[in-house]
Amino acid sequence: MSKIKTALIQQSYHGSKINTIDKTVSMIEEASSNGVQLVVLQELHQNEYFCQSENTDYFDYANNYLEDIKFWANIAKLNKIVLVTSLFEKRAAGLYHNTAFVFEKDGSIAGKYRKMHIPDDPGFYEKFYFTPGDIGFEPISTSVGKLGVLICWDQWYPEAARLICLKGAQVLIYPTAIGWFDEDSKDEKQRQIDSWITIQRSHAIANGVPLISVNRVGFEKDNSNVLDGIRFWGNSFVCDAQGDITIQANNIDESILYSEINYTNSENIRRIWPFLRDRRIENYSGLTKRFID
Numbered sequence: 001m002s003k004i005k006t007a008l009i010q011q012s013y014h015g016s017k018i019n020t021i022d023k024t025v026s027m028i029e030e031a032s033s034n035g036v037q038l039v040v041l042q043e044l045h046q047n048e049y050f051c052q053s054e055n056t057d058y059f060d061y062a063n064n065y066l067e068d069i070k071f072w073a074n075i076a077k078l079n080k081i082v083l084v085t086s087l088f089e090k091r092a093a094g095l096y097h098n099t100a101f102v103f104e105k106d107g108s109i110a111g112k113y114r115k116m117h118i119p120d121d122p123g124f125y126e127k128f129y130f131t132p133g134d135i136g137f138e139p140i141s142t143s144v145g146k147l148g149v150l151i152c153w154d155q156w157y158p159e160a161a162r163l164i165c166l167k168g169a170q171v172l173i174y175p176t177a178i179g180w181f182d183e184d185s186k187d188e189k190q191r192q193i194d195s196w197i198t199i200q201r202s203h204a205i206a207n208g209v210p211l212i213s214v215n216r217v218g219f220e221k222d223n224s225n226v227l228d229g230i231r232f233w234g235n236s237f238v239c240d241a242q243g244d245i246t247i248q249a250n251n252i253d254e255s256i257l258y259s260e261i262n263y264t265n266s267e268n269i270r271r272i273w274p275f276l277r278d279r280r281i282e283n284y285s286g287l288t289k290r291f292i293d
Helices: 017-033 056-062 065-079 152-156 158-166 186-207 264-272
Strands: 003-010 038-040 082-084 087-092 095-103 109-114 140-142 145-149 171-176 211-215 217-221 229-233 237-239 245-248 255-262
Touching (some): 003 017, 065 087, 095 145, 145 158, 152 186, 158 186, 171 186, 186 211, 237 255
Parallel strands (some): 145 171
Antiparallel strands (some): 082 095, 095 109, 140 145, 211 237, 237 245
């Protein structure tokens, strides 16, 4: 398969899990009716971004994750799509992961990825909730190709993108939840979003693969009242194997972004820019160190 039609679902939180899922499903159905083969949802798309504060009550959100898996598997099957989800996985008592489950168009589980890089910053207290993933950076084989699924904070790490592409990923996919604090200056907000887009485009360029990034949108209040909340900046986008942005959402609206992913272009680009050929792997041992003193 040289080309696939893809839909990115950029969405707001609608006050409850039920309302939010209803909106997600309606957007998936619309995308399916337009003939897409792959649908990608944003990070932790079923609920509000609860990691703004440390609250043990939020662990209850993971109690029904097995039922959530069955639900999204059925949505993939009904709409005959490959579906990338992002769920709060309860692995055992006191052991939780931020996990992307990928479903085949027949509803079977094609694979999963557990988020490896876990942030711990004001408003993004994910280390309180999530254990780092332990299944590595492995592409997920599907009927629409080998998907290099990573999650949000992973998108800042070239090592993650490189490793999953070295194992054959044909496209990088980042479900994401990132936004601004309203008190930040206009210039600071622009610097942040420019950095976010630039680092991801660089992964596409360095590895010669297209990239899909799906972010939340809308303001979500911090229920702990420590911070005002986060205004998620949307701007979901797709770029090709040379880093050219082919489609991009705004920072306000819920939207379905349609894009055609061209795998053949990767072969052409890698012939012109043979970065993988010229890597000096015998000299990279230092990358396994925390810091080279």
